[in-house]
Amino acid sequence: MGTESTRHWRRSTDSDGVCWLEFDKSDSSSNTLSSDVLDQLDQEITALSQQALRGLVIKSAKPGGFILGADITEFAALDSLEQATAAAVRGQDLLARVEALNFPTVAAINGFALGGGFELALACDYRIAVDGYERNLGLPEVQLGIHPGFGGTVRTVKLIGAPRALDMMLSGRSFSPREALAVGLIDRVVAADQLDFGAAALISEVPTRQRAAWYLRLLNLAAVRPLIARKIGAQIARRARKEHYPAPYAVLDLWTRYAARGPAAYKAEADSIGRLLLTQTSKNLVRMFLLRERLRNLAPKQSAFKRVHVVGAGVMGGDIASWCALRGFEVSLQDRAMEYVQPALERAQKLFKQRLRAPGAADEANERLTVDLEGARIGSAELVIEAIVENLDAKQALLAEIEPKLNRDALIATNTSSIRLEHMATVLENPGRFIGLHFFNPVARLPLVEVIEGPETDPQALSRALSIVIALGKLPLPCRSAPGFVVNRILTPYLLEALRAHEDGHALETIDAAAKSFGMPTGPIELADRVGLDVALSVARILSDTLGSEPPEALQSMVTDGKLGAKSGQGFYAYSQGRPQKRRDFPKPDVELVDRLILALVNEAVACHEDGVVEDWDLLDAGVVFGTGFAPFTGGPINYARQRGVEEVVATLQTLSTKFGERFTPHPGWKKLAAVS
Numbered sequence: 001m002g003t004e005s006t007r008h009w010r011r012s013t014d015s016d017g018v019c020w021l022e023f024d025k026s027d028s029s030s031n032t033l034s035s036d037v038l039d040q041l042d043q044e045i046t047a048l049s050q051q052a053l054r055g056l057v058i059k060s061a062k063p064g065g066f067i068l069g070a071d072i073t074e075f076a077a078l079d080s081l082e083q084a085t086a087a088a089v090r091g092q093d094l095l096a097r098v099e100a101l102n103f104p105t106v107a108a109i110n111g112f113a114l115g116g117g118f119e120l121a122l123a124c125d126y127r128i129a130v131d132g133y134e135r136n137l138g139l140p141e142v143q144l145g146i147h148p149g150f151g152g153t154v155r156t157v158k159l160i161g162a163p164r165a166l167d168m169m170l171s172g173r174s175f176s177p178r179e180a181l182a183v184g185l186i187d188r189v190v191a192a193d194q195l196d197f198g199a200a201a202l203i204s205e206v207p208t209r210q211r212a213a214w215y216l217r218l219l220n221l222a223a224v225r226p227l228i229a230r231k232i233g234a235q236i237a238r239r240a241r242k243e244h245y246p247a248p249y250a251v252l253d254l255w256t257r258y259a260a261r262g263p264a265a266y267k268a269e270a271d272s273i274g275r276l277l278l279t280q281t282s283k284n285l286v287r288m289f290l291l292r293e294r295l296r297n298l299a300p301k302q303s304a305f306k307r308v309h310v311v312g313a314g315v316m317g318g319d320i321a322s323w324c325a326l327r328g329f330e331v332s333l334q335d336r337a338m339e340y341v342q343p344a345l346e347r348a349q350k351l352f353k354q355r356l357r358a359p360g361a362a363d364e365a366n367e368r369l370t371v372d373l374e375g376a377r378i379g380s381a382e383l384v385i386e387a388i389v390e391n392l393d394a395k396q397a398l399l400a401e402i403e404p405k406l407n408r409d410a411l412i413a414t415n416t417s418s419i420r421l422e423h424m425a426t427v428l429e430n431p432g433r434f435i436g437l438h439f440f441n442p443v444a445r446l447p448l449v450e451v452i453e454g455p456e457t458d459p460q461a462l463s464r465a466l467s468i469v470i471a472l473g474k475l476p477l478p479c480r481s482a483p484g485f486v487v488n489r490i491l492t493p494y495l496l497e498a499l500r501a502h503e504d505g506h507a508l509e510t511i512d513a514a515a516k517s518f519g520m521p522t523g524p525i526e527l528a529d530r531v532g533l534d535v536a537l538s539v540a541r542i543l544s545d546t547l548g549s550e551p552p553e554a555l556q557s558m559v560t561d562g563k564l565g566a567k568s569g570q571g572f573y574a575y576s577q578g579r580p581q582k583r584r585d586f587p588k589p590d591v592e593l594v595d596r597l598i599l600a601l602v603n604e605a606v607a608c609h610e611d612g613v614v615e616d617w618d619l620l621d622a623g624v625v626f627g628t629g630f631a632p633f634t635g636g637p638i639n640y641a642r643q644r645g646v647e648e649v650v651a652t653l654q655t656l657s658t659k660f661g662e663r664f665t666p667h668p669g670w671k672k673l674a675a676v677s
Helices: 034-051 073-075 083-098 115-121 152-160 162-171 177-183 192-205 216-222 227-240 245-256 261-276 280-296 315-326 336-353 361-368 392-405 421-427 457-471 487-503 508-518 524-531 533-542 553-560 591-610 616-630 638-644 644-658 668-674
Strands: 003-005 009-014 018-023 057-062 066-067 105-110 112-116 126-129 188-190 308-311 331-334 370-373 381-385 411-414 434-439 447-455 475-480
Touching: 009 034, 009 508, 018 034, 018 192, 057 066, 066 105, 066 115, 073 280, 073 553, 083 115, 083 261, 083 487, 105 115, 105 192, 126 177, 126 192, 152 245, 152 261, 162 216, 162 227, 162 245, 188 192, 227 245, 245 261, 245 280, 261 280, 280 475, 280 616, 280 638, 280 644, 308 315, 315 331, 315 336, 315 361, 315 370, 315 434, 336 361, 336 370, 336 457, 361 370, 361 411, 370 447, 381 392, 392 411, 392 421, 392 475, 411 457, 421 434, 434 457, 447 457, 457 475, 457 508, 457 533, 475 616, 487 508, 487 524, 487 533, 487 591, 487 616, 508 524, 508 591, 524 533, 533 553, 591 616, 591 638, 591 644, 591 668, 616 638, 638 644, 638 668
Parallel strands: 018 057, 057 105, 066 112, 105 126, 126 188, 308 331, 308 381, 331 370, 381 411, 411 434, 447 475
Antiparallel strands: 003 009, 009 018, 434 447
8 A cells, every 4th residue: 555645634545445534734723624734735636637547545644633624824824805815716626526525425524623624524425433422523713704705605504404513514513423412513432442444444435425414405495584584683692793803794694695506606705704804703713713722822831730739619619619629630628518519519510410421420520520628639739729709817827827737739729719828828838939820700610810929929830830721621811820810800890880880870771781782791780780799899899999099889889788699699780590680671782881881991901001910911801801801802891901902992081081980091001002003
């Protein structure tokens, strides 16, 4: 069996006449479809089309997966509509040639196949995947502000029908191999050691190719499409505004106009993605994707990390413990009595059942999470996390108690949301190993963890902490100890300004609508309710010196009256079954109200950088987006200010300062931002 190799592809033909085309991108840990990769694939398809073969199997030589998708780093070079459209047409033409080969073709998928990688698989006659429960097959392009561009908007509809195909592309959600098999995206699922055998069997058998059921094909009829499109369009509008996220609307428009049928559908797809690639939304979402990858690579994964001990089984401590167990680590959870631990164990069981689908995986995670009321296992832990009440005296007392029991190489971490590390560390004999790991609620959903360095924190301890956070599947944001750190410091002026706007006469619903019109996922009033008004008040008091103002009286009154937000059933809103009861009719927000909320946050972000809490403008943006949900399509508060215009933002702040007070005075740090913008 002879083998021919290029830089990224290896081609060999076995004695049965089956060609095996292996993708192994040079100098990369994963396969992506960069320009030179596509050039060489073009050459391979040309060579294959001239051979008399029984079949072709396309597979990956990388152990971690098939193809991750397009090389996103190349998107920045697309600076004209013609260039962007041509890139899509090129990919379409190449995959059309794969589809047109006159012998059976099989994509043998080992692990992930996403975006353009999955589109290549769709162009093959058959798809076979290694069995597994991880959701790693899909078309997530909408998360980058675009949609499939190599024919995926057409082939998915043909394969599984419009309802499932549209949902797949509009949501960006992925499927596990078994889920993909059930909906018809792939043809077979096999054990890892049977992948090659199974691929060869498909070529020998040549089974009937997958196709959407007849009743699903009826939905493509011209008379039916507009009815379905109106319903789906209304669902999209509830989730995202077209001016913020145009890609979902473009996907729906392509199907509505062309029904995934004929050359016109492919041409329209290329034209559409060409336009989307040049939008500010796509450029900003690509920026956030690259920043996410940067956070994931701030430190190597901590391979020796095995044992965690968490003190405090409340909502945060209990959920941190369960997340660590979910990620495969041995965890002991300590609190004063079993009655405080039991709710955490019950939440953990729900989490494990939701996230771990492999047989027995949830039970194994439950076994990794143990109760240790006396702290007997604290000495064997490599990481001890303090997650008790947000009170300096209580935290100092606990740290002084547990330090003598620790392994000498163990890290001590606090989950404090606002107390400075140097204040807690005064009771420690070895403050060099003391760091902050500030998780956000809900732990299982929010990706960011602030990794906080105190004045005496050893650099090696900080590096280990970053590695641990990455091993836990979270995004670490390194920052310096300061009041409120990054996220709470920047978020608090936004929340407090919302309350001051209410004191000025704006309806609660109007204030929340103003933030959502900007692109925030939740309005600030509802957010304060969900965080807990007692927590919001505590953080506001801690930050009062930094922010130069006391919390609004309305917030203090609510807490005094026991109205703590969603958790008590009553905050600024009343809550029924966890949902805020909001009026449907309320005054629409104006531009000034939006600026009051958003620029309060942006101004504090500039102050945070100026104070050296985070020394990198880009990481500051990443922290605010991943930690607060700040409108991702803007690329973060600093990027938003740059794109709006630093001079214009500063002028607006000065106007707001004249009208509403000194809290809007532009921070001196704007001068530095202007100098580098």
